[in-house]
Amino acid sequence: MNSLRVDSDRLWSALMEIGRIGETAAGGSRRLALTAEDGEARHLLCRWAKEAGCSVTVDRLGNIFARREGSDPQAAPVMVGSHLDTVPTGGKFDGILGVIAGLEMIRRLNDQQVATRAPIELVCWTNEEGARFSPMTLGSSVFVGDIALDFALSRQDPSGVTVGEALERIGYAGSSPVGGRKVGTYLELHVEQGPLLKEGGEQIGVVTGSFKALYFVATVKGQAAHVGPTLMEQRSDAMVGAAALTLEIDRIGRSRGRDGRSNAPHIEIYPNVRGVIPAEVRLSCDVRHRDPEEAVQMEAELRAACRKVEQERGVTITLEQYFEFGPVEMDARMTGLVRETADQLGLTHRDILTVASHDAVPMMRLCPTALIFVPSETGISHNETEYSTPAQCAAGADVLLNMALRLAS
Incomplete structure (x- = not known):
């Protein structure tokens, strides 16, 4: 099959629309985990996913799973995703790019009427940043069994509000068990958050491991x-x-x-x-x-x-x-597939280590995992000036789409 490309205009439009939820005066985003703003963004994501034909489930920790069925519903799904929560003075790309690129991937497969053998699941993880509740990567860590659910639900913010209470307030205390779902592979697209890809001029960062x-x-x-x-x-x-x-x-x-x-x-x-x-x-x-x-x-x-x-x-x-x-070492087959897909799409790439933790880090202990970076045009993240261009975002989404299609087929 020839390579598919995402609808870059639709991807950018969705990024900007959801980015206006919790928008700051300086043009960034403030959506601390499980606040009203996070809840509003979750509502929008769930509506978009259902409109794209996905079934949506929410587990007891508020992790959201939007499933596009495959021809073999018993096959382990290809899971793609990231997070919607931000730091207090965050930007419009950290985390959210991976979620919205996954949504655009599903929309594009629908546009082209492409059926996959394995299902594709888009996941939005709870409290990746750790800015309101500690520790970070809370949702994915409980999902893989690294952290106990009761411990996670008892975590408190500086005002004494627990994760469990906050989930109830925004309506995302789901009923599904946390973990135990089939996962074949996990893919996460993320902005680099640093200057190396911008300095080197590469379009894709192939994350091979971590600091x-x-x-x-x-x-x-x-x-x-x-x-x-x-x-x-x-x-x-x-x-x-x-x-x-x-x-x-x-x-x-x-x-x-x-x-x-x-x-x-x-x-x-x-x-x-x-x-x-x-x-x-x-x-x-x-x-x-x-x-x-x-x-x-x-x-x-x-x-x-x-x-x-x-x-x-x-x-x-x-x-x-x-x-x-860390140090973690990403699955060699998956990193090889990132390089191969980037080459197939005519995108330049380089191997790179992640210095920050992402949901892909706990997930790699559960299944073959790939973490894909796109350049940060300003070379900075966790800042309202955080920025990646429409072309940079689309290039990463193209890699995500074609990798998921190959793995699910």
Whole structure:
């Protein structure tokens, strides 16, 4: 069969229409997981999927499955998807591209009256970002059995609202079991979120694996005291200790050049009032590297930095690991199929590692999985200026369409 192409105008139109849900003043999107905005986007997706002839089911964690039947309904489906939730100041492409490209793929198969042997299922995962509820990739992780459902439903946002309560509020506390569904293969299209494809001029990123990433919470403890009368030499300021540690964390990543990453993106301060020297700071931080051994060395440097700051700033620091991922290695047959499909479509490509986790990471432990990147034109993501061009989005969707068609046929 000759290669099919998506309707690029329809793909772009759908991206922009759903992107207006939770649109920010600067042109980005704010759809935190399981908020009213996320619920509205889910409603629209479900309506579009039903109009495309799909049956739609929702599991107990709010994961949405839109199924286009094949000639053999007993065959394990080809699953494609990503997520609709964003960070507070997100863009219109992270996650949502993979969902809407999957929808466009189904629409295009309908246009051409193409039947597949295996069913095709479009999935929208719950709480991929972890911006409202922790941990990240919550829906897909429960689906594959890495996280217990009861634990996931009990996770709370900063206001004390649980995942279970939030699902009820927006009407997506489904009745289907989480997991246990047949899955033949899983495909996910995503924006790169970095500058490498843009710099190299390639149209498709073939994700072959991931960096090693280690996540921690550093609890810095000092002593509360009045900000006025307390002499400088008396102070044990947890905020100053956390600031010094943040600079050390930044240094650790920068010392590794382009292959190193280190971050301190989230902070909680107690008691967090103007007249009191902070007594405790909880600092979320992580280190990442393409070489797993180097990532372990970065952790050792982070722990040494904690001891250094303790001595210099008169505070105590406890470093606790709460998450890690990688290094993962994608299925060689699937990555080969991404390259082959890109070549077939006349698209340039390069092998690339993912530095961030995506729903494809837990899914690869369940079935053969492919993760496909398209360039980020601005080289940045988790930002309202996040942007990929219509042509870039369509190229990735074309690869997704032709891979799914081949696998389902």
